[in-house]
Amino acid sequence: xxxxxxFLQKWFVSYDKKKQKHIRNSIYGIFCFFVxxxxxxxxxxVRTMQMQVQVCEKMQKDCTGQEIRxxxxxxxxxxxxxxxxxxxxxxxxxxxxxxxxxGGKRRHEGIDIMTSNNQPGYFQIQxxxxxxxxxxxxxxxxxxxxxxxxxxxxxxxxxxxxxxxxGIVPGKKVSAGELIGYMGNTGYGAEGTKGxxxxxxxFGIYAPGEKSINPYYMxxxxxxxxxx
Numbered sequence: 001x002x003x004x005x006x007f008l009q010k011w012f013v014s015y016d017k018k019k020q021k022h023i024r025n026s027i028y029g030i031f032c033f034f035v036x037x038x039x040x041x042x043x044x045x046v047r048t049m050q051m052q053v054q055v056c057e058k059m060q061k062d063c064t065g066q067e068i069r070x071x072x073x074x075x076x077x078x079x080x081x082x083x084x085x086x087x088x089x090x091x092x093x094x095x096x097x098x099x100x101x102x103g104g105k106r107r108h109e110g111i112d113i114m115t116s117n118n119q120p121g122y123f124q125i126q127x128x129x130x131x132x133x134x135x136x137x138x139x140x141x142x143x144x145x146x147x148x149x150x151x152x153x154x155x156x157x158x159x160x161x162x163x164x165x166x167g168i169v170p171g172k173k174v175s176a177g178e179l180i181g182y183m184g185n186t187g188y189g190a191e192g193t194k195g196x197x198x199x200x201x202x203f204g205i206y207a208p209g210e211k212s213i214n215p216y217y218m219x220x221x222x223x224x225x226x227x228x
Contacts, residue, residue, distance in 0.1 A: 052072055054221075063213060067213065071205070075176075078226060079203050081123065090115050103140065109204050111202075114198060114199075114200045120185055125161065125182060126178060129148075131150040132173050142159030159203075162181070165182075185199045203219070
């Protein structure tokens with residue numbers, strides 16, 4: 001008959017072997033996790049670089065390489081927040097440079113982001129980058145607008161707002177993704193004029209020196225990044 005001492009010794013040896021096997025399996029699992037995670041990170045990095053190259057190719061005719069690099073670094077989110085309920089959507093086309101007639105003949109210096117419900121005050125507007133609120137208030141063309149100056153000196157213009165978010169005043173520091181207002185249809189008249197056109201956000205980008213830049217391809221890039 002096996003003694004209690006021998007039984008305990010065999011049990012501990014067996015326990016240690018099981019424990020060692022468990023530890024080996026755990027280490028292997030952690031190793032696989034990090035290897036797989038590293039591979040996925042590399043794939044995501046390559047995909048991001050490919051999209052950035054596409055943006056550069058599309059914008060290089062009108063922008064310098066430095067301007068494109070700054071925008072890719074600064075812009076981290078889309079200017080319109082997605083509908084939390086998931087029922088309404090927004091959409092946009094490349095209307096940059098198209099003719100406009102209100103206030104005299106001019107060209108469109110931005111991209112209009114339209115909505116599926118055409119409801120003022122429904123969609124939330126957020127800043128696409130860190131910066132400082134430089135301008136708010138009424139413009140006959142832009143209605144209630146917000147102008148934000150980034151650290152690199154680029155000016156981001158959000159127009160036709162229905163109303164502002166609380167605390168959005170000149171001098172306020174804002175972070176990318178921070179709520180600044182609500183989409184509307186203000187403008188094309190004296191202060192308070194609404195309804196002269198469909199609800200939308202006019203989004204514009206100006207490089208230092210107030211050079212207008214077509215935001216369309218940057219918006220496409222951010223959209224793809226959000227959906228990837």
